[in-house]
Amino acid sequence: MSAKKIQNKPTVLVVDDEYQQRELLAGFLMKKGYTAIPVGSVTEAEEIFTERGFDAAILDLRLPDGNGIELLKKLRAIDPDLGAIMLTAYGDISTAAEGIRSGAFDFMEKPVDLMYLEKILAAIIDKRNILIENRILKETIETAIPSDIVAETNEMKEILSVVARVAHTDAPVIITGESGTGKELISRLIHKASDRKDKPFVAINCAAIPETLIESELFGYEPGAFTGAKKRQIGKLELASGGTVFLDEIGDLPLLLQAKILRFLEDGQFYRLGGTNPVRPDVRIISATNREIDIMVKNGEFRDDLFYRLNLISINIPPIRQRSRDLLHLAKKFLADFSRKHGKNITDFTTEARDKILRYGWRGNVRELKNVIERAIILSRKELIGPEFIPTEEGESTSSKGELDLRPLEDVEREHIIRILDYCDGNQSEAARILGLHRNTLRNKIKEYGLQ
Numbered sequence: 405m406s407a408k409k410i411q412n413k414p415t416v417l418v419v420d421d422e423y424q425q426r427e428l429l430a431g432f433l434m435k436k437g438y439t440a441i442p443v444g445s446v447t448e449a450e451e452i453f454t455e456r457g458f459d460a461a462i463l464d465l466r467l468p469d470g471n472g473i474e475l476l477k478k479l480r481a482i483d484p485d486l487g488a489i490m491l492t493a494y495g496d497i498s499t500a501a502e503g504i505r506s507g508a509f510d511f512m513e514k515p516v517d518l519m520y521l522e523k524i525l526a527a528i529i530d531k532r533n534i535l536i537e538n539r540i541l542k543e544t545i546e547t548a549i550p551s552d553i554v555a556e557t558n559e560m561k562e563i564l565s566v567v568a569r570v571a572h573t574d575a576p577v578i579i580t581g582e583s584g585t586g587k588e589l590i591s592r593l594i595h596k597a598s599d600r601k602d603k604p605f606v607a608i609n610c611a612a613i614p615e616t617l618i619e620s621e622l623f624g625y626e627p628g629a630f631t632g633a634k635k636r637q638i639g640k641l642e643l644a645s646g647g648t649v650f651l652d653e654i655g656d657l658p659l660l661l662q663a664k665i666l667r668f669l670e671d672g673q674f675y676r677l678g679g680t681n682p683v684r685p686d687v688r689i690i691s692a693t694n695r696e697i698d699i700m701v702k703n704g705e706f707r708d709d710l711f712y713r714l715n716l717i718s719i720n721i722p723p724i725r726q727r728s729r730d731l732l733h734l735a736k737k738f739l740a741d742f743s744r745k746h747g748k749n750i751t752d753f754t755t756e757a758r759d760k761i762l763r764y765g766w767r768g769n770v771r772e773l774k775n776v777i778e779r780a781i782i783l784s785r786k787e788l789i790g791p792e793f794i795p796t797e798e799g800e801s802t803s804s805k806g807e808l809d810l811r812p813l814e815d816v817e818r819e820h821i822i823r824i825l826d827y828c829d830g831n832q833s834e835a836a837r838i839l840g841l842h843r844n845t846l847r848n849k850i851k852e853y854g855l856q
């Protein structure tokens with residue numbers, strides 16, 4: 405217990421050749437809850453720095469066997485994130501000016517104002533912690549998120565960053581989004597990026613199992629619990645022990661079972677059907693639904709107390725038609741995947757086909773897109789997938805088939821601008837380039853058409 409506490413104290417290296425000065429600084433820092441280690445020379449500093457880690461350093465600019473700036477360079481070769489305060493005597497600032505300007509370190513003139521020093525030190529350590537946290541996050545994302553997940557839009561990138569941040573916790577996550585948007589994919593990703601990754605991921609589809617069976621599926625039963633219950637059967641919650649339970653289509657869970665799940669979440673235990681011994685599995689709960697669950701809560705169709713328990717972290721995946729960049733990248737990825745799978749040499753879509761992909765509504769989202777493209781790959785005899793393989797929105801005028809589009813130019817222009825802006829993730833410079841417009845012209849049109 406106490407060992408852990410000591411570890412959590414930030415450790416500061418204090419390098420000053422004046423004995424009294426370094427002892428004063430170290431003593432002050434110890435009183436403020438830091439671990440401070442005072443040394444008197446460059447050599448000593450380098451020695452101790454290779455032995456143990458530090459969160460920050462306070463360095464005197466002038467040292468008997470070198471100077472603080474060079475020492476800092478050496479220390480940073482070992483720990484690139486090391487933040488430092490350089491102490492300068494009156495008149496010495498010009499020597500340190502370059503380092504100060506480049507933001508390589510903070511500096512303070514002697515005599516040292518201790519309160520001010522502590523403030524700067526706290527800021528340096530905060531910054532370091534954020535740097536380290538970001539690096540860990542990045543590594544988690546890079547190692548845990550397979551490259552075949554398409555995330556080109558800011559919305560999807562933000563979702564992946566939430567995944568990386570929540571994965572290592574046991575916080576319940578609810579994932580909402582239309583059918584086929586990738587809810588199960590994201591929930592598996594959370595599991596894979598978590599410390600539970602070597603334990604089971606058990607999915608339960610609450611909509612697919614008859615109401616009467618969900619309970620025994622979830623909780624299991626003892627012999628004799630009901631007619632036909634001959635042997636003890638372990639439920640899915642118990643099966644997932646140490647791992648993750650994915651409650652899919654949670655919005656379809658009958659009210660009676662909502663109450664039973666809530667009780668398990670509150671007590672951390674349940675009884676197998678017909679059982680008398682409590683079971684306490686260690687599971688993380690991820691749930692998903694394509695229904696508007698907050699509205700169901702308002703209408704009393706879903707228990708609010710259960711909703712608040714499941715909803716600690718919520719992730720909403722927007723439909724694919726609102727993520728044009730992901731849409732096009734997914735389309736190309738599936739084209740390449742299925743072309744390989746079916747031994748075809750299909751390399752791309754025609755411009756018309758791509759246009760149709762962007763126009764179509766994709767109510768079935770990524771799953772529908774995947775199916776459409778696989779079918780196209782199987783059926784197409786050409787090197788490019790043409791528009792005939794992409795579904796047409798009901799009621800959409802197929803102008804190429806002779807029906808004239810009678811809208812005023814303004815309407816067409818407005819729609820086209822929206823589509824391109826969407827494609828560029830709202831980046832106006834990029835959109836202007838594609839549209840062949842000057843940025844200011846595009847900006848005026850955006851205002852004129854009341855977009856955004």
Ligand SMILES: Nc1ncnc2c1ncn2[C@@H]1O[C@H](COP(=O)(O)OP(=O)(O)OP(=O)(O)O)[C@@H](O)[C@H]1O
Pocket residue numbers: 552553554555581582583584585586587588589590694734770771774
């Ligand atoms: N961003 C993505 N990158 C790559 N593949 C994706 C992406 N999103 C979804 N998919 C793929 O689309 C298909 C549908 O995803 P998933 O089953 O996770 O959707 P869902 O939201 O659970 O759907 P439903 O509501 O119908 O259960 C899967 O094959 C999945 O791998």
Ligand SMILES: [Mg+2]
Pocket residue numbers: 587588652
């Ligand atoms: Mg699903």
